[in-house]
Amino acid sequence: MSEIDDQAGQDDGSEAALGAQVQAEWAAERAAVEAAEKLRVAEVEKAALLVREKLLAEVASLPLLPGVYRYFDAQDQVLYVGKAKSLRKRVSSYFQKDHGGTRIGMMIARIARMETTVVRTESEALLLENNLIKALNPRFNILFRDDKSYPYLKLSGHAYPRVSYYRGSVDKRHRYFGPFPSAWAVKESIQLIQKVFKLRTCEDTVFNNRSRPCLLYQIRRCTGPCVKACTDDEYARDVRNAERFLLGETQEVMDGLQALMMAHAEALQYEQAAEVRNQIQSLAKVLQQQAVDENSASGRDRDVDILAVKVQGGRACVNLAMVRGGRHLGDRAYFPKHVDDGAAVALADHEEEEGAGGVAAPRSVEQQVLEAFMAQHYLDAHVPSLIVVSDAVDSALTDALSMQAGYRVNTQAQPRGQRRIWQEMCVKGAELSLARLLSEEGSQQARTRALLEALDLNVAEIDKFRIECFDISHTAGEATMASCVVFEGHQMQSGQYRRYNIEGITGGDDYAAMRQVLTRRYSKLAEGAQLGTARLPDLVLVDGGKGQVSMAREVFEELGLDLGLIVGVEKGEGRKVGLEELVFADGREKVYLGRDSAALMLVAQIRDEAHRFAITGMRAKRAAIRTGGSRLEDVAGVGPKKRAQLLQRFGGVRGVAGASVEELTTVKGVSRELAEEIYRVLH
Template sequence: MASDKISNILRSLPNKPGVYQHLDKNGKILYIGKAKDLRKRVSSYFTKSHDNARTHMLVRKIEDIKTIITETEFDALLLENNLIKEYQPKYNVNLKDDKTYPWICIKKERFPRIFSTRNQVKDGSEYYGPYASVKVMRTVLDLIRQLYHIRTCKLALSEENIDEGKFRICLEYHIGNCKGPCEDRQSEEEYLKDIEASRDLIKGNLNSVKKMLTKQMHTLAEELRFEEAQKVKEKIDMVEKYQARSTVVHPTITDIDIFSVTTDAEYGYVNYLKIIDGAVLQSHTVELKKKLDETAEELLEMTIPEIRELFQSTSKEAYLSHKIDLEIPNLKLTVPQRGDKKHLVDLSLKNARYFRMEKLKNIQIVDPDRHVNRLMQQMKQDLRMSEEPRHIECFDNSNIQGTNPVAACVVFKDGKPSKKDYRHFNIKTVVGPDDFASMEEVVFRRYNRLQNEGEPLPQLIVIDGGKGQLSAALKALETLGLRGKIAILGIAKRLEELYFPGDKYPLYLDKRSETLKIIQRLRDEAHRFGITHHRNRRSKNTFKSELDQIEGIGPATIKDLLSKFKSVTKVKEASQEELTEVVGHARATRIIAYFAKDQKQ
């Protein structure tokens, strides 16, 4: 059975690829594993019975679980490989250095070769990878050789050797796989252009390659060489599917610290990634309680020295998510704007955000009051309010082609629905489909009644609609003398813009924002509640309309008939005797006569 701590961790795990670490009571790593779906894989340790004694013993020792999210399952596999080699956990199979994944090397030499290797030599050559799939790597190398004719021989093609005529072209030249730089039949400048194009292919810049292959495929098809065209199409499919290099590991980034921060109203979360020899070897996230509404930059400034001391980092360079005003001796601080360095910072941010989500879920489970207080503070900050929106009301209109217009008001208290306070409105003063006038009516009626009855007013009103509906609601508040006393905003459906009174431009909140999610939930709940009422009212009117046409048959009689027969159709089919039992002889005769006359017409 999992402990309460483990159970809370399992509930908050994402359905994303990544690496997990099982820790014992002393924080020592017992086991490192990868997963295509972290939630499913890690949960399986605690939900399945284990026949293997070692697995059973492992599960009994687990006291904590740490995770690192990756972009793909390949990335998780590579990161798992690096971490196991670094920590050598007790329950993992030992990974030796000769079991490493292959790389693609662009050799530092005149007329560089491109080939695969499992050993990196620090001679200035470029290494790309590692590749978790050898098939993918070979596909890349085959494409390069077919497209750019890079040499495969190991000849020392110095300028002197070529001038002295030491070499002769080989079979590779005659079959079209090489352009003969050994006999100076290809210039170094032209050759290096092919190397640059090959480098782009390895890095994943595939558009030019796909265009070239597509053109080649069409040419072959026009020449009726369909088998060859099909082979080229298969290459295009492979190019589109393959992942050229790991987003976790990069050959040119070595001994680097990466710091990122994400914040909410109460807390900041700083993630640290340690990169050594091109591999992520450490991921650590800390939670910081704000005291004086510190900025993200200030949180980074106070955390970086502490984390570097904790992990005894001696890196000379660090990549950051935010620019900070801090000088650390012998440390260069950079905020990458694009490319692989920026991608690693984004990966760090992803882990910081996941840590925050995990903490919030646990807080919601074990300390709901703290969760509500934090959420209200966040909404106050995001919506620029003077007080927390503990009581929110949202309005939505419903009508179809102007018939049976209704409106709904839903109420949220402390961020949760208060269904006993929901209200329906039948539009009384508006004729035809006029959403603006309908909104003005229901807002006026709602708050006029609350004022008359001495009931508390909300801190925030949300209007489902853009500027038009918001203006109509404002007009009602102004009539009641409430404008400026209650915060109000409108939410437009298309791009989820938030409109505020007197503000020319809408506010766009991050799609991951809890504030936006609460407002969206309010809007959706108001829409659901209003549509349900509208549908019921429309059905009720349609249902009773035919019986209403019978002279001498009133609402009470209709209610008795439908209670007995359930539908107008069954009333039509009922006999004189059956109707008499329910409504008496006189009314039964009128009903029979009405439907008989209707059938003749």
Template sequence: MNTPSFDHQSFLKSVTSKPGVYRMYDDSSTVIYVGKAKNLKNRLASYFRKEVNSTKTKALVAQIVTIEITVTGSETEALILENNLIKEYQPKYNILLRDDKSYPYILVTDHRHPRIAMHRGAKRHKGEYFGPFPSAGAVWESLRIMQKVFPVRQCEDSFYKARSRPCLQHQLKRCLAPCIEGYVTDEDYNEQINLVKQFLSGKSQDVIKHLIGNMERASEQLNFENAALYRDQISTLQKVTEQQNVSGNIEEIDVLAFSSNKGLASVHVLYIRDQKVLGSKNYSPKVPTNSEPSEIISSFIMQFYLNAIGGQNIPKTIVVPELTENLPELAQAIELVRGSKVELVTAQRGEKYQYYQLAQKNADIDLATKLADGRAMSSKYKELSEFLKLPKIERMECFDISHTFGEYPIASCVVFGPEGPVKSEYRRYNVKGVKGGDDYGAMAFALEKRYAKVTDVNKVPDILFIDGGKGQLNKAEAFFADWTLEKAPVIVGIAKGEGRKPGLETLFMNGGEIEVHMPKSSPALHLIQFIRDESHRFAITGHRAKRGKAKTTSILQDIPGIGAKRRQMLLKNFGGLQGLKAAKSEQIAKVSGISKQLALEIHAFLHDKD
């Protein structure tokens, strides 16, 4: 099987150098790897170096079909977002290629006198977990500062239970000594614990303001040593609370940003849940000519939420671009789906505006990438039309046949327009009446199914690619020999090169009399490889589905008089189909519910199939 090739060179040309997160997808649209980078362009380029020593990295790269990126404001944001995405998708290559180290949390235990501590790994202990934090160092620094600010215990349970008198931490006024009766009431201690939880929940500004007040008073009293201490505490608290743009105080919102240019549009959606960005996605609505931007975004919001394209979990607040029209009407319609109040707002300031700026940045970058891809696709079409001496290419089609040793054959037909794949017109055909393994006969069958009833010349391709050599090419040319429509396609056979290596393909035309080897760097060849690989992918996925369905279907179902219960009884008595095939008719007749005549029919049926 050929894995569809990923044109990394074209992709890398338009990748930003900003920090962010990237998601790699395979040919089944499954996320196979999530990573973060301080510089997305440099990090992604490293995967496609000529010399890569890691076999695991090679295996990952071989399966990449597409890559999506989310730009963040800092590397710290990228790290936290990466963790959220890994937890959501659980990509198989993150397990294989990455350190299995989990991100650290701060745990507030569920004891009579709770303790605060760093936690890493499975959440086995009862209590509340806060995080994740960017690094263990940040957690330890946070705990150290909180010990100065909140006098609650951080000692191990064994140490806490063994105390008969207060420890040094109490003398330093860093613990209220709940381990010793009479030093602090449960009510006063739990009040401090609640302050800790508020601080860890992001409500840290009150604490910082309090420290600022202490610093100013110490400075006024010329107590510069204490003032410097408070200054360092404030600095560390701000560092620890760097839950930044990717983690904030807002519980749940969706943030939509829109960008458009030259007939293309991109909508970026950020999903914020439990005060964190859990993910993001770019959408490319199909834009009719001369559409107004306000119409595009309003239509997108309507379809996105009413058709549940973004999932059923609609938040109570949705941030939308300023140019969105009919906000009250849109909100009312979405409320019917959500079953409760929904607010559509535009962001002007504060945290919502920070989220919106982040979404807008991603929408702009995605649109720039699409525009770059469009220019690349246009140049490929231009070179191919010049090579084949065609004035213009509006439609291309490619056929491929997939089977396993002649069994479960499937033919595919993929369609490309000027902007690339037109997936709505892809077709698969179950090949019937053709001897197993007869690729030529299967190709003739597929062409007949596809073109026999075509009357619209707009549905006739300018170029017809056949994945195969001279034999398959001749079948295609024979089919079109008696073609009656005014328009007929240019037919090109694509034969794989030595070792099936991309760039070594041979192109056949005119019954195989013309053989062409295009340069590996040719944009036209890259386009041919793209449509060929897409046809192969589409055929093999259909073949696998057909083969999988056949494996779950017993041939006993085709015997008249054998229902589910008798089939189950036969397979149970003989230990499976092979045992039943080896049995004589007399042995089959001994099974409950099977007459001698039926036993003879079963035996004859099974051996006719051999």
């Protein structure tokens, strides 16, 4: 018995010794980890100190001249672009103060390096600053989307000019009027010109081949120059009057028509006088509908831009209303990014520039947003000589715009008369647009939360929740196209959309197409995610049921990705909207969210956008295949006549592509060398 007790005592002692040893090892390991962490922190602090010392040395060597500076983080991403009257004074102010946990303090903590550019004047600095902002998209600048694709009204350079809607680069052979804030405004102006001046709107190919007048002539919307129903002088007169009307010279047009009517009457040409009288009445009716007062179409008020800004709920709206030729054409709303961060840093910039040795004038967020919009919007666009604004702007900005435009640009913050009416209309438009945006964003955020709850997803930051959705589109197996659309930050991110040409599969095999697009999309992303250089989406939607989800599961298993990311959108009974069910790749049961579910509304929105993006790409690809696109046109030596001969000889591009080199040489004007080039391009 004593031997057993002795053995038990020895076992207890060995276990205690073992436990002590394990604890000692854990303590040593913990101490090593803590020491390594302290060493890492010390190294990080030392590196940060070295970076700061390097930056301070660079700042000390900066000149006391105007210029532009750029801050970059450790990943070489642009943080901020700013201008300065004196580079050394402005840049040094960032590092001489303790900004604490403010937005500008957060930015300074991330600065790893900087670049500067010296210019001659403050105006040049402002222009360069906004060029760089548009090009670099800095994190702490107020950014506006670069959207200058305004529509224009075009008068062609034809012998009988055609009036038409136009959007694109300008051709000096034609005349352009605008820009207009919307396509609707252009089309309304075209209708007015048809009613009053009766200019043609038909394509030149139609015009050149008419043998009798069209319906527009019958309903008195065109004078029928295609069949010589009017003289050349009469049509040229209507064109001149239309141009003057678009330029705002309405009274001159009315006076000219009055004189012409009296001349016809005195010559006893009563029918012609009656036609001119009808034209005068139509023009008078149009002017009455436009409600243009005596001052609005005179002098500099013929072309005016009106700008109003509204800030609320962390979002901002700048509403731009346009007056062209004395006519109010409508407005367009713009919504900037980085409003809070950009306004905070820009305010600090202004205080440093204006407050040196004194007290800086207060600058509101509205002023900061308005100035950012004007600088970025008018950088490479037409600037009217007068801009009516809702808030006063810095005179340096108007000086820079004047220097760029080549004429004096004035701003007016407290207008009277008609300009005051325009300003009030523009302010109201900004308020309504911002209210609509906030309402839509609130709805989208609610939908995002509903989807997260329905799928029981755990996302750290809901504002960064990312969904990628895939769809396949083709026509009976022809021109197969896959789309990938992205939803992030509670909205569709069209700039991140991608299309994929699907090749090397059996036509109509949607499963193979889905395998190909997912493999191409995530093979590199999977590697980047493992290295920490890329981010995978939080959810992957595929438009389809069990078959498509099974294919997606195979791809994700091969790539070692989480199957819980995959969700299929399966159409319900009768393919009716609202009956869709969600299919999961990780084995969970199908889920029906309900017809009125906010989560289903979001899923349907993303799925429909993927379908739209896929089908538009497929149609373009199909049209290119069926017509040969522009490949035949791109062949050197094949002009319009030879192209027409080739298409007529072989019955279309497919026939040309199917012809041999010898067959191509049978077409008049096609040499052996040209036939070989055509064959090479089409194959």
